[in-house]
Amino acid sequence: xxxxxxxxxxLKAEADRDINIRALFAAEPDRLSRFVMREGxxxxxxxxxxLDKQGLDALLDLAAKCDLEEWRAKLFAGERxxxxxxxxxxxxxxxxxxxxxxxxxEVAEMRAxxxxxxxxxxxDGKFKNIVxxxxxxxxxxxxxxxxxxxxxxxQSLTLRFAENVDGASVNDAIKGLDPAETLAxxxxxxxxxxxxxxxxxxxRDWLGEFGSKNMIAVTANRDRAENFGIAAxxxxxxxxxVGGRYSVWSAVGLSLQIAYxxxxxxxxxxxxxxxxxxxxxQPLQExxxxxxxxxxxxxxxxLGYGSQAVIPYARRLRKFSAFLQQLEMESNGKSATRxxxxxxxxxxxxxxxxxxxxxxxxxxxxxxxxxxGRYGGAPVDFVAVLKDHEDRPAHxxxxxxxxxxxxxxxxxxxxxxxxxxxxxxxxxxxxxxPQKTFPGNRPSTTLTLDELSPTALGHxxxxxxxxxxxQGVIWNVNSFDQWGVELGKVLANTILDEMGAGExxxxxxxxxxxxxxx
Ligand code: F6P
Numbered sequence: 335x336x337x338x339x340x341x342x343x344x345l346k347a348e349a350d351r352d353i354n355i356r357a358l359f360a361a362e363p364d365r366l367s368r369f370v371m372r373e374g375x376x377x378x379x380x381x382x383x384x385l386d387k388q389g390l391d392a393l394l395d396l397a398a399k400c401d402l403e404e405w406r407a408k409l410f411a412g413e414r415x416x417x418x419x420x421x422x423x424x425x426x427x428x429x430x431x432x433x434x435x436x437x438x439x440e441v442a443e444m445r446a447x448x449x450x451x452x453x454x455x456x457x458d459g460k461f462k463n464i465v466x467x468x469x470x471x472x473x474x475x476x477x478x479x480x481x482x483x484x485x486x487x488x489q490s491l492t493l494r495f496a497e498n499v500d501g502a503s504v505n506d507a508i509k510g511l512d513p514a515e516t517l518a519x520x521x522x523x524x525x526x527x528x529x530x531x532x533x534x535x536x537x538r539d540w541l542g543e544f545g546s547k548n549m550i551a552v553t554a555n556r557d558r559a560e561n562f563g564i565a566a567x568x569x570x571x572x573x574x575x576v577g578g579r580y581s582v583w584s585a586v587g588l589s590l591q592i593a594y595x596x597x598x599x600x601x602x603x604x605x606x607x608x609x610x611x612x613x614x615x616q617p618l619q620e621x622x623x624x625x626x627x628x629x630x631x632x633x634x635x636x637l638g639y640g641s642q643a644v645i646p647y648a649r650r651l652r653k654f655s656a657f658l659q660q661l662e663m664e665s666n667g668k669s670a671t672r673x674x675x676x677x678x679x680x681x682x683x684x685x686x687x688x689x690x691x692x693x694x695x696x697x698x699x700x701x702x703x704x705x706x707g708r709y710g711g712a713p714v715d716f717v718a719v720l721k722d723h724e725d726r727p728a729h730x731x732x733x734x735x736x737x738x739x740x741x742x743x744x745x746x747x748x749x750x751x752x753x754x755x756x757x758x759x760x761x762x763x764x765x766x767x768p769q770k771t772f773p774g775n776r777p778s779t780t781l782t783l784d785e786l787s788p789t790a791l792g793h794x795x796x797x798x799x800x801x802x803x804x805q806g807v808i809w810n811v812n813s814f815d816q817w818g819v820e821l822g823k824v825l826a827n828t829i830l831d832e833m834g835a836g837e838x839x840x841x842x843x844x845x846x847x848x849x850x851x852x
Contacts (some may be wrong), residue, residue, distance in 0.1 A: 338810050339669070341396055342635050342678050348392045349636025349708070351383045355745050355775055362387060371622045373612045375603070375784040375795040378622055382702075382745050383629050383777045384637065385707060390619075393628040396808065397618055405807045410614050412437065412575070416814035417672055421813045423654035423814050424581035425799065429607040429612065433575075440573065442586055445572060449548075452591040452768040456490060461548075463492040465507050465537055466589040468521030469529045471578025472552075473497040474660050476521075476793070478653040479582060479590055479602065485650045485723035485786035489593045496537065499529040504536045513541045517551045519589050523578050525551070525558035533636065534562065552585045567640075577814050580799060596787050605792020605794040613800040618709070623800030626779070630713075630801070631808050633777060634682050642682045646717040647689040647737035650786060654717065656687035657800060665802045665813040672812050680809045689716070690736045701744065701772055717794070718743055721785035737780070747774015 335343075359365055359381070367388075385393075409415050410432040412422045427433035427441055455461055466476055473495060480493050496507035508516070522530040534716035535717040538545045550568040551559040553578075559569045570585035582590075583603055591599040613623045633639045642662075644655045666681035686692065700711045707713070718737045722730035726728045750771040760766055781797075783790040806813030828848060838846050 336675060339678055345392055345396055345593070345636050346638075348389060348822060349632060351780045353386055353389070353775075355382055355384050355777065358386050358554035362632060371625060373619070373622050374793055374799075375787065375790040376609075376610050376622075376797065377782045377784075378626065378797075379780045379782075380625060380629055382741055383622065383632070383713070383779060384643075384775060385629060385777075389632060389636070393632055394619055396631070397624065397628060397804070400808050400810070402618065402624070402804060402807050405794075406614065406803075414581075414813060418812050418815045420605060421814070422575040423483070423577065423580075423803075424575040425583055426607075426610045427579065428576065428583035429603045429610055429796075431607055431610040433512045440571075444571060448588055448591055448599075450587055451570075452588065452596055455517065455592050460515065461491060462515040462591075463511045463517070464589050464592055465494050465495065465496060465516055465518045466521065466553075467504075467507075467518060467530055467533045467537060468586070469497040469527060470660060470664075471581050472521040472523065472530065472586055474525075474588055474657045475582025476587055476652065477581070478651070478657045478795075479587065479791060480593065481653055482648075482650045482786055482791050483493045483590070483594055483598060483602075483788060485648075486788065487594050490595070491593050493589060493593045493616055495538045495612070496533045497529065499532055501536075504533045507533075508537065513544050514547060516541065516544075517592070518613070519585050519592075520550065520562070520564070521551065521552040521676065523554045523576075523581065523586075525553045525555040525571065527563065528826070531562070538563070538777070545839055552588055552740070579664055582795070594788075601788035605787075606787075606796035607792070609656070609793045609796035609800065613796075623797055624636045624803040624804050626797060627804030627808065629779060630682070630805060633707070633713045634679050637699075637708040637777075638679075639705065639713055640682050641705070641712045642684050643696075643712045644686040644716045644717070645689045645692050645737075645740075646686075646716065647687055647733050648851070650723075651717060651719075652688040655684065657795075659684045662797055662802055662805075664816045664819070666805050666809060667818065668809075668810055668811040671810040673810075677809055677811060678810055681805070685715075689740070690733065693736065693740065697740065700776065709775045709777065710773055711744070711774075711776045713776075714741070714744065716778055716780045717782065717783070719783045719786045719790075723786055741780050742780045743772070743774075744776040744778055745774060747772035747776075783828050783838055 351762055365381050370379045412433045414420050414423055415423050424433040427437045450541050479494050494507040497505045520534040541548050549564055551564040551569045553559045554567055554572050554574055570588055572584040618624050644658055645653045663681055668680055669677050671677050704710050716737050718734055750767050753767045753770045757766055759764055781833045802813055833849055833852055838849050
């Protein structure tokens with residue numbers, strides 16, 4: 335057993351008692367002020383978690399013993415905290431925080447290059463459409479932000495995305511567009527990703543005579559982009575110290591800057607910067623990303639939950655859970671420590687969909703389903719936007735009412751005695767009552783944004799980025815590599831080559847049979 339295992343076992347023992355969330359409100363008169371935190375337009379209410387002061391103290395103690403403050407200092411200083419790839423991790427430098435003078439100089443140059451290009455495209459007016467080509471971190475962040483910003487800003491161009499290698503993806507992206515009026519932005523940190531290369535080639539073919547002029551690239555591998563045929567002056571750089579899933583703040587967000595303008599993009603970065611400074615400077619017990627991470631560690635390692643739902647009650651944030659799946663699961667879905675030892679429990683499964691839609695799908699399970707977690711169901715992060723951006727006050731009030739009601743219902747539940755009283759006339763009451771009973775005491779956090787502004791969105795995404803870092807420190811995993819995605823890529827290339835040559839290669843019987851059907 336490592337020291338870390340002992341610390342986490344102690345935490346589990348600490349959580350191994352019945353905690354009643356409702357009772358905590360009575361027992362802790364200052365609960366709301368203790369468990370609510372705000373940074374700018376983002377407010378987080380952790381008071382409906384099955385966590386009391388004693389549990390929180392244990393978590394803060396755990397964080398201190400895992401040297402969280404030292405790790406945080408190393409991160410912002412630009413030390414090579416991505417140990418397995420021997421890289422610094424400085425997406426915060428893209429927002430103007432941390433790193434060296436050299437990093438900041440590079441960022442300033444990139445931002446000037448982006449702004450000049452985006453402004454020129456917007457002023458020129460030749461391009462009416464952007465097709466953004468990329469996958470994973472080169473897609474999910476830009477796509478989330480593209481949707482979300484529509485609330486508070488206007489897109490001046492049509493923005494489409496092609497990510498999947500499925501031909502439907504590229505076909506949908508170019509459908510109805512005129513190549514003469516379309517700018518293709520090929521985004522790939524490595525410029526070696528199969529899906530992006532193939533989509534890039536198909537769009538280049540579709541652009542025809544405009545191919546060389548109407549295509550630009552964003553990459554950390556200039557040579558490959560040039561070999562692909564992109565002119566050197568049309569290549570926007572980013573660096574190995576920006577992880578793909580942390581890259582929307584870099585030139586990876588160029589399509590957003592073109593579509594929404596430099597001011598909107600700058601506000602988005604400033605929102606994240608405010609969260610960076612909060613995370614860097616606030617003491618652990620008053621630190622929002624730290625609190626968010628500690629609550630998740632409590633739910634995972636203390637209460638034994640294997641999944642975490644994220645439900646934005648905001649149509650324009652409907653990609654948020656998909657974005658977080660990569661951010662959290664690619665970062666912390668690991669079972670080996672930095673030292674190569676086995677970890678304990680790490681990242682839960684992240685899942686979700688927009689509210690209210692989810693209420694009519696999987697909320698049945700959230701309210702009454704069993705799970706390996708101590709109180710059943712799964713912890714939920716609710717995300718709501720207070721301002722109505724749609725000029726539909728009645729809709730907005732109903733949306734918020736549903737959001738607030740769900741967290742209340744998860745916590746309150748409904749006692750069997752009440753069900754029995756309500757259904758006393760039923761002859762089958764003994765069978766019915768347990769089916770209509772809600773156990774309650776199911777934990778949730780509610781995040782509210784004052785409005786869905788670029789600034790607020792920047793706060794929200796940076797909050798989760800830093801949460802992931804803190805979790806990684808506590809679980810002792812490197813949150814910035816992703817070795818687990820490599821094996822499938824290698825095998826896909828082998829199978830593709832073999833199928834192309836009409837061979838079945840050396841595979842298991844199931845795979846051979848599948849290949850034989852194509
Ligand atoms: O396969 C996973 C991954 O490497 C992600 O980490 C990354 O965001 C995505 O592929 C796309 O990579 P690239 O930007 O290099 O095309």
